[in-house]
Amino acid sequence: DTGVSQDPRHKITKRGQNVTFRCDPISEHNRLYWYRQTLGQGPEFLTYFQNEAQLEKSRLLSDRFSAERPKGSFSTLEIQRTEQGDSAMYLCASTQGAGNEQFFGPGTRLTVL
């Protein structure tokens, strides 16, 4: 399977705990995006990487959120001190270049109790 993969698919955590999600993009894609989607809404942009450089962060990404893409390959998204409002589907997408279509992974569903 050469698509975008994400792990875990589901995560249930208690408020205040830290969680980390992983995304493996399509291998030749140099751009990687993180989005967040809540029920009944379209995905919202969080942050993006070109190779290993994080070039933009949305105002939605509070100080509790951090993302990395070491060596320009897989990426991780960490949420510290989770809050109930962080409950959402976290989607990763990758593409080659700015103008092309983005291909999405299956998402990680986070539930904060």
Next chain:
Amino acid sequence: EDQVTQSPEALRLQEGESSSLNCSYTVSGLRGLFWYRQDPGKGPEFLFTLYSAGEEKEKERLKATLTKKESFLHITAPKPEDSATYLCAVKGSSNTGKLIFGQGTTLQVKP
């Protein structure tokens, strides 16, 4: 500010009953309009990219069209397996290439 609005929010069709979904957008410097299909609990699946007014793309029972202010996704003779949420997104002049999504149209096709 770039913005995308989709209508209707929900659509119920009988199998074989053709219809259209609307995506209205405002964006500075459109660099692409994208349609995705999303099944419950899954990530969006890419369908089409449109770049300029007058452009059309087709795939099976789906046809996407683009004007300077809106895009339509036409569904001809839908089948129950076409039931899903259809998302429209635009890419503006920002160098990030980030997508701005509408809220989606949830389509249910009854046999």
